Amino acid sequence: TTLTRNRQYGQDMEYFDxxxxxxxxxxxxxxxxxxxxYQTAIRQNAHLLTDKVILDVGCGTGILxxxxxxxxxxxxVYAVEASDIAEYTKDVIHSNKMSDTVTVLHSKxxxxxxxxxxxxxxxEWMGTILLFEMMVESVLLARDRLLKDGGTLWPSTASxxxxxxxxxxxxxxxxxxxxxxxxFDLSDLIEIAKEEFLQKPVHNHILDPADCLSEASRILxxxxxxxxxxxxxxxxxxxxxxxxxxxxLHGFCTWFQVDFEGLDQSIHTVYLNTGxxxxxxxxxxxxxxxxxxxxVDKDDVITGQFNLHxxxxxxxxxxxxxxxxxMSSSNNLKVPDREKLFYVWx
Amino acid sequence: TTLTRNRQYGQDMEYFDxxxxxxxxxxxxxxxxxxxxYQTAIRQNAHLLTDKVILDVGCGTGILxxxxxxxxxxxxVYAVEASDIAEYTKDVIHSNKMSDTVTVLHSKxxxxxxxxxxxxxxxEWMGTILLFEMMVESVLLARDRLLKDGGTLWPSTASxxxxxxxxxxxxxxxxxxxxxxxxFDLSDLIEIAKEEFLQKPVHNHILDPADCLSEASRILxxxxxxxxxxxxxxxxxxxxxxxxxxxxLHGFCTWFQVDFEGLDQSIHTVYLNTGxxxxxxxxxxxxxxxxxxxxVDKDDVITGQFNLHxxxxxxxxxxxxxxxxxMSSSNNLKVPDREKLFYVWx
Ligand SMILES: [Ca+2]
Ligand SMILES: [Ca+2]
Numbered sequence: 040t041t042l043t044r045n046r047q048y049g050q051d052m053e054y055f056d057x058x059x060x061x062x063x064x065x066x067x068x069x070x071x072x073x074x075x076x077y078q079t080a081i082r083q084n085a086h087l088l089t090d091k092v093i094l095d096v097g098c099g100t101g102i103l104x105x106x107x108x109x110x111x112x113x114x115x116v117y118a119v120e121a122s123d124i125a126e127y128t129k130d131v132i133h134s135n136k137m138s139d140t141v142t143v144l145h146s147k148x149x150x151x152x153x154x155x156x157x158x159x160x161x162x163e164w165m166g167t168i169l170l171f172e173m174m175v176e177s178v179l180l181a182r183d184r185l186l187k188d189g190g191t192l193w194p195s196t197a198s199x200x201x202x203x204x205x206x207x208x209x210x211x212x213x214x215x216x217x218x219x220x221x222x223f224d225l226s227d228l229i230e231i232a233k234e235e236f237l238q239k240p241v242h243n244h245i246l247d248p249a250d251c252l253s254e255a256s257r258i259l260x261x262x263x264x265x266x267x268x269x270x271x272x273x274x275x276x277x278x279x280x281x282x283x284x285x286x287x288l289h290g291f292c293t294w295f296q297v298d299f300e301g302l303d304q305s306i307h308t309v310y311l312n313t314g315x316x317x318x319x320x321x322x323x324x325x326x327x328x329x330x331x332x333x334x335v336d337k338d339d340v341i342t343g344q345f346n347l348h349x350x351x352x353x354x355x356x357x358x359x360x361x362x363x364x365x366m367s368s369s370n371n372l373k374v375p376d377r378e379k380l381f382y383v384w385x
Numbered sequence: 386t387t388l389t390r391n392r393q394y395g396q397d398m399e400y401f402d403x404x405x406x407x408x409x410x411x412x413x414x415x416x417x418x419x420x421x422x423y424q425t426a427i428r429q430n431a432h433l434l435t436d437k438v439i440l441d442v443g444c445g446t447g448i449l450x451x452x453x454x455x456x457x458x459x460x461x462v463y464a465v466e467a468s469d470i471a472e473y474t475k476d477v478i479h480s481n482k483m484s485d486t487v488t489v490l491h492s493k494x495x496x497x498x499x500x501x502x503x504x505x506x507x508x509e510w511m512g513t514i515l516l517f518e519m520m521v522e523s524v525l526l527a528r529d530r531l532l533k534d535g536g537t538l539w540p541s542t543a544s545x546x547x548x549x550x551x552x553x554x555x556x557x558x559x560x561x562x563x564x565x566x567x568x569f570d571l572s573d574l575i576e577i578a579k580e581e582f583l584q585k586p587v588h589n590h591i592l593d594p595a596d597c598l599s600e601a602s603r604i605l606x607x608x609x610x611x612x613x614x615x616x617x618x619x620x621x622x623x624x625x626x627x628x629x630x631x632x633x634l635h636g637f638c639t640w641f642q643v644d645f646e647g648l649d650q651s652i653h654t655v656y657l658n659t660g661x662x663x664x665x666x667x668x669x670x671x672x673x674x675x676x677x678x679x680x681v682d683k684d685d686v687i688t689g690q691f692n693l694h695x696x697x698x699x700x701x702x703x704x705x706x707x708x709x710x711x712m713s714s715s716n717n718l719k720v721p722d723r724e725k726l727f728y729v730w731x
Contacts, residue, residue: 061574061581065559068566078567105569130573213411220414221424223451227476228407235407 051121051147054172054355058122064100067163072318076311077163078106080193080299083309085110087302092155094185095119096148096162096178101128101141103161108140116141117157119148148181157185159302161193167242168325169199169259169295170271170347171383173355179268192263194297199259200314203280203341205250206289206326209241213328237328239382240359244326246292246315252335253280255314258345274347278363282339290328291345291361327361327381338368350385357383397467397493400518400701404468410446413509418664422657423509424452426539426645429655431456433648438501440531441465442494442508442524447474447487449507454486462486463503467493494527503531505648507539513588514671515545515605515641516617516693517729519701525614538609540643546660548592548601549626549687552635552672555587559674583674585728586705590672592638592661598681599626601660603642604691620693624709628685636674637691637707673707673727684714696731703729 057063068074081088081103088111095104098118107116118141120128125145132141144151160181164174175197182192213236217225258276296312313322335341343363350356359381365374403409414420427434427449434457441450444464453462464487466474471491478487490497506527510520521543528538559582563571604622642658659668681687689709696702705727711720 061578064574065562068571069558069562074567100566100571100574102567102569106567109568127574127577131569131571134573135569212415216411216415220446221420221448221452222455223448223477223481225414225446225477227480228410228446228473231473232407 055122070321080309084302090114091158093159094157108137118143121147156187159191195300196298197261198296200255202255203252210289241326243323246324248315276345280341282335285336289332293325340366353385356385401468416667426655430648436460437504439505440503454483465490465494502533505537541646542644543607544642545605546601549598551596556635587672589669592670594661622691626687631682635678639671686712699731702731
């Protein structure tokens with residue numbers, strides 16, 4: 040319907056507009072772990088990029104396209120960018136004397152027409168909880184329409200990790216805070232504090248590995264070559280954790296890893312992991328705080344589901360339904376089913 | 386006109402709405418230097434608050450009103466709050482058993498009708514560059530309409546400070562950044578970086594005292610008892626600085642001080658200073674970056690104007706026109722007149 044189209048149009052405008060500001064590009068470029076992972080993948084495969092046709096989906100300031108042009112000898116790099124930064128990216132490519140190789144297309148990738156199909160699609164599409172913004176959908180559409188059979192996608196796989204964790208400082212500063220301020224009791228504000236601070240994940244959490252209550256679990260692994268768009272509408276994931284040390288469970292944390300497979304078997308896979316044991320990235324980690332924390336003991340087992348659903352209306356937004364229970368090591372039910380819905384962000 | 390009234394209405398809604406969220410109240414309460422300055426003023430004057438009528442303009446969560454009720458023995462505290470937090474503040478007052486003394490009025494202060502005039506107006510109205518949000522106007526209107534002759538305003542005076550400074554890290558990370566990223570030249574983005582990062586002051590700057598190029602100057606001092614609202618429409622301020630050490634002038638920094646005079650002569654004045662030599666507050670310092678830095682030498686003299694004008698249309702917003710020149714110690718013109726307009730925030 041026209042209404043649906045208009046709504047989708049408005050959502051895309053909101054999304055692309057945010058990338059017409061430099062701040063977000065500054066943050067991404069300034070994220071060395073992120074940008075150098077792409078650079079390493081390109082450099083390790085440089086000799087195999089000779090004469091290849093490369094498509095950079097959402098090229099931003101053009102950094103990945105320029106890396107491909109500099110380190111490989113590609114026939115052509117198509118650098119596609121829907122936001123208005125594209126007009127400046129054209130100048131950047133020109134100033135770096137790469138206009139022969141890199142062609143900037145100011146367009147949605149869904150609307151570009153290329154004269155040839157491409158050997159490699161490179162894109163940095165990852166967001167909060169891996170999928171927020173759902174830019175991955177544009178990459179998959181480009182794959183189906185523009186990538187040669189047997190072509191390469193960078194990243195080639197993407198995984199989501201989950202861990203139960205303590206977060207005393209965050210929970211305390213947002214919730215316990217109201218119990219006593221300067222000797223006064225502000226507990227009447229706790230209800231709205233819950234609504235305001237706990238309904239959405241904390242997107243810029245920095246997880247201390249010491250706060251992990253168990254080993255992290257890889258709950259999702261996407262093969263970019265085979266995943267279908269419809270597979271990403273509703274992703275229902277099971278988890279089971281064995282508690283490794285007694286402590287307070289304040290919630291669960293997520294992060295992701297993406298892999299860049301080599302263009303042939305001889306090349307090592309390069310990976311970018313945004314977890315707490317790795318260099319901090321601009322994605323940080325994402326914390327899902329429970330409304331009320333609970334105590335867990337060593338060898339307790341936490342089982343449940345992490346249901347990651349696309350918002351049917353705001354298509355770039357997600358909802359996470361978290362359900363879990365805790366069993367003691369002697370298999371008694373310690374904490375019966377709990378359930379909480381999170382908005383990311385609508 | 387109706388149009389003007391509607392526009393003003395929309396601006397007020399935007400403003401009050403931001404205070405209906407807890408985040409901003411959390412930040413203010415968490416600012417101990419701020420909140421304890423008010424507490425100290427109240428406690429030092431506690432014995433003089435007996436039987437007084439106090440008006441708290443923009444009471445938020447009610448913290449200052451409760452301090453007045455706890456430490457003094459006021460006849461009555463009127464706690465006025467226009468944002469929707471007021472409904473929760475009523476509960477807070479009730480839970481703290483202060484409903485006899487503290488009356489929460491969910492209203493703009495311009496619209497409250499009191500049965501009596503008040504002895505003391507207490508308010509935390511200060512914003513970025515002291516005046517942003519122009520909440521001070523509501524305090525002055527309350528003063529003219531509701532304060533007894535010879536009554537007390539807390540704060541009683543407010544000053545703005547200015548200093549020329551270096552800010553290599555901030556300037557470098559926003560401007561020089563683009564000259565080389567991963568071996569590529571992104572200088573074509575510098576023009577939009579200027580527009581995006583330098584047209585507004587950096588509102589959350591933390592000024593290292595070592596980056597001050599001269600003594601700070603108190604360029605404005607407002608006497609809350611006598612200042613008229615119309616005095617604050619266009620504030621044109623002159624400054625003169627003698628450079629104390631050679632270095633790079635990246636811009637100018639502001640911060641403020643407010644004083645709480647005692648209710649009688651025997652009480653020491655309490656002050657809250659948000660400058661770099663004092664405890665960091667949530668206001669931090671405000672940095673006005675020049676488009677291009679310049680070198681200054683010891684004993685150079687920087688003279689100019691800091692013109693702080695209310696946006697005639699967006700009445701809670703400000704514009705700062707900064708003009709200056711640099712003379713050498715031998716009185717030669719080293720840097721002819723420079724001029725730059727800043728938006729705070731529209
Ligand atoms: Ca991203
Ligand atoms: Ca304020």
